[in-house]
Structure formats: structure tokens, C-alpha cells
Amino acid sequence: QVQLQESGPGLVKPSETLSLICTVSGDSIGSHRWNWIRQPAGKGLEWIANVFDYGGGRWYNPALKSRVTISSDTSKNQISLRLTSVTAADTAVYYCARDVRGDNYGHFDSWGQGILVTVSS
Amino acid sequence: EIVLTQSPGTLSLSPGERATLSCRASQSVNSRFFAWYQQKPAQAPRLLIYGTSNRATGIPDRFSGSGSGTDFTLTISRLEPEDFAVYYCQQHTGTMYTFGQGTNLEIK
Numbered sequence: 001q002v003q004l005q006e007s008g009p010g011l012v013k014p015s016e017t018l019s020l021i022c023t024v025s026g027d028s029i030g031s032h033r034w035n036w037i038r039q040p041a042g043k044g045l046e047w048i049a050n051v052f053d054y055g056g057g058r059w060y061n062p063a064l065k066s067r068v069t070i071s072s073d074t075s076k077n078q079i080s081l082r083l084t085s086v087t088a089a090d091t092a093v094y095y096c097a098r099d100v101r102g103d104n105y106g107h108f109d110s111w112g113q114g115i116l117v118t119v120s121s
Numbered sequence: 122e123i124v125l126t127q128s129p130g131t132l133s134l135s136p137g138e139r140a141t142l143s144c145r146a147s148q149s150v151n152s153r154f155f156a157w158y159q160q161k162p163a164q165a166p167r168l169l170i171y172g173t174s175n176r177a178t179g180i181p182d183r184f185s186g187s188g189s190g191t192d193f194t195l196t197i198s199r200l201e202p203e204d205f206a207v208y209y210c211q212q213h214t215g216t217m218y219t220f221g222q223g224t225n226l227e228i229k
């Protein structure tokens with residue numbers, strides 16, 4: 001059974017860069033699309049970006065594209081997210097989630113527990 | 122970007138009742154790429170329905186999904202106490218995914 005675990009700093013200063021890692025176990029990250037999704041407290045879900053094809057493919061939310069970099073490390077089975085120039089509006093729980101490739105895709109069947117990132121000085 | 126609008130924002134029902142949640146898309150969505158999720162407090166969302174009407178692994182058959190084009194529905198036939206939560210719809214088109222704003226299903 002696949003497991004996803006987010007890790008990284010829980011506090012980031014305004015204007016700095018948020019960096020998170022998702023460690024995947026029970027599946028190869030080369031097999032599917034791996035996504036970052038965030039959720040501000042009390043609000044809805046926002047898809048950020050995904051990576052697939054062993055890092056050769058990437059899709060980004062146009063609203064965040066200028067500040068986001070997503071990458072993968074197949075040797076560690078990890079997905080990384082970098083979000084630059086953060087503000088308080090980037091405070092949220094960040095989730096890593098899997099979109100299974102195959103006949104049925106386009107949805108997120110497995111999620112990490114999420115990591116709260118607060119942007120504050 | 123396809124915007125998903127869920128209604129109602131809050132739905133107050135009692136256990137045993139039937140729940141009908143709606144999601145309307147600003148443009149037509151391929152029904153293969155439409156899903157529903159359940160989220161409880163302090164938990165990650167859980168996939169309920171994918172491909173408009175397919176239940177995810179382990180999801181009880183009281184949950185069902187339907188719809189096409191711009192109008193989709195999640196139905197819970199008889200509410201159990203554990204069903205009270207927030208529900209989100211989600212679509213995938215092109216290189217983008219979007220979610221609805223959520224429906225809060227609360228105990229009446």
C-alpha cells in the first residue's frame with residue numbers, strides 16, 4: 001500500500017522560499033503523476049503542480065507557476081516543492097497526492113497526512 | 122480554468138436521511154475526469170468517487186455519483202453518523218486540476 005509523507009519547515013519568513021519534500025513508499029514515483037495540493041485553514045483545496053515521467057513531465061497551476069518549482073528524485077523516491085517569495089497568503093496545509101496513470105486517472109487516490117506551513121516573521 | 126461551484130454551501134440533515142450534493146462546472150467536463158472527496162477535520166481528503174460514478178476502494182455503496190457535461194451530483198442514500206464531513210468535487214482538464222469550494226454536511 002502506498003504511503004506519502006510530507007516533511008519540511010513549519011515556519012517560513014515572508015519573501016523567503018518554502019521547500020517541502022514528499023517521501024513515497026510502496027510505489028515508484030516513476031509510475032504515476034505526483035502532486036502538491038494546499039489548503040489554507042478553513043478554506044478549500046488548491047492544486048499547485050505535479051511531476052511525472054521520472055521528472056521529465058511537469059504541470060503547473062498558472063496562478064502559481066511563476067513562483068513554483070516541482071522536481072523528483074527517483075533514487076530517493078521523493079518529490080520536492082519550492083515556492084518562492086512567500087507571503088501570508090501561502091500559509092496552508094500542504095499535501096502530497098498521487099494521480100494514478102492508466103485507464104482511470106485525473107483524480108487523487110492517495111494522500112499524505114499534510115504539513116502545516118506558516119508564513120510569518 | 123474551469124471553475125467548479127458546489128451547492129449548497131451547508132447541508133443540514135439527520136442520520137438516515139438522503140443527501141444530495143451538487144457541483145456545477147463553468148465549462149463542460151469529461152466525465153472520466155470528475156471526482157468527489159470527503160474530508161473530516163484534521164484529516165486529508167479521501168477519494169470517494171472517480172470517473173463521475175465509480176466508487177473508490179472501500180467506499181460503501183450508499184455513496185453514488187452521477188452527471189455529465191457541467192452538472193454532477195453526489196448522493197448519499199442513508200446518512201450514517203460518520204458521513205458528516207466536508208465534500209469536495211474535482212475535475213481534470215488538459216494540464217489543470219480544480220476543486221469546488223466544498224459542501225459542509227452537518228448534523229441537523
